[in-house]
């Protein structure tokens with residue numbers, strides 16, 4: 642980190658600034674320029690509050706030269722992180738396809754859908770039990786009961802289960818869940834992230850609707866700072882000025898996050914645009930871009946779905962999409978599952 646000093650910076654103010662940095666174990670190297678004096682900081686600057694530095698009398702500007710995310714940064718951990726999930730793994734070069742309904746609605750619905758997803762080649766089952774809905778009057782999910790139904794569907798199909806948590810106080814209800822999802826709306830619910838940092842389950846962390854990649858990595862950092870290194874990043878589309886799609890899939894996030902971080906990356910092409918016909922091309926594009934996993938919404942009867950009916954694939958359509966996904970994965974020398 643580099644501090645650019647004001648032209649009229651007082652020696653006493655600079656001395657106080659240096660003292661405050663020294664207490665944090667950071668030393669200051671002065672560089673006197675013809676027009677500007679700067680201080681180069683040496684030490685772990687990840688805990689430094691840039692806003693606080695900017696508030697000091699003598700400081701004109703502050704530049705970070707290192708990224709603020711450490712534990713998720715590939716620079717400090719060059720090897721890909723491989724995360725075990727029950728009898729399989731995410732991040733070893735294979736491709737996982739997490740499929741299932743937006744919401745768990747009934748035993749029949751989740752079991753029928755899970756069997757169809759498995760037959761088509763899905764490797765994990767998704768289903769929302771706690772639903773983050775824009776309207777409080779919309780279906781809010783079956784809660785703990787929904788998780789029990791997912792467990793039944795796992796017993797039936799052997800597919801590991803992925804479901805969203807909205808409140809850290811519910812963590813006990815997730816004891817039987819294989820991967821805990823943090824939804825886009827909770828990406829910066831820092832208390833929830835801290836609670837998940839203390840558990841030892843894989844976390845599927847979705848990018849917020851209007852969050853940068855750096856903010857996504859900083860949220861991963863919250864979980865990892867608590868000791869849980871099993872974080873899977875998920876690109877699910879961001880808000881842009883475009884109105885023809887629900888969100889805009891930021892496909893560049895896949896290779897860029899893989900460059901910046903060692904964590905596996907998943908793409909959700911369903912929430913990314915909300916348009917059924919785009920799920921196939923965007924799934925294929927995501928595999929080509931290097932995604933470790935896809936998360937796709939599939940419902941046994943989308944027309945009667947209690948949430949996101951318009952964007953869920955029928956099992957028949959999902960089977961078609963899966964056939965193409967398998968072809969493209971094979972072309973790239975990748976295989977499905979473990």
Ligand code: PEP
Nearest residue numbers: 769824825826847877912
């Ligand atoms: C979901 O996957 O069920 C969901 C609500 O997605 P997102 O948080 O990405 O909107």
Ligand code: MN
Nearest residue numbers: 743938948949
């Ligand atoms: Mn949904």
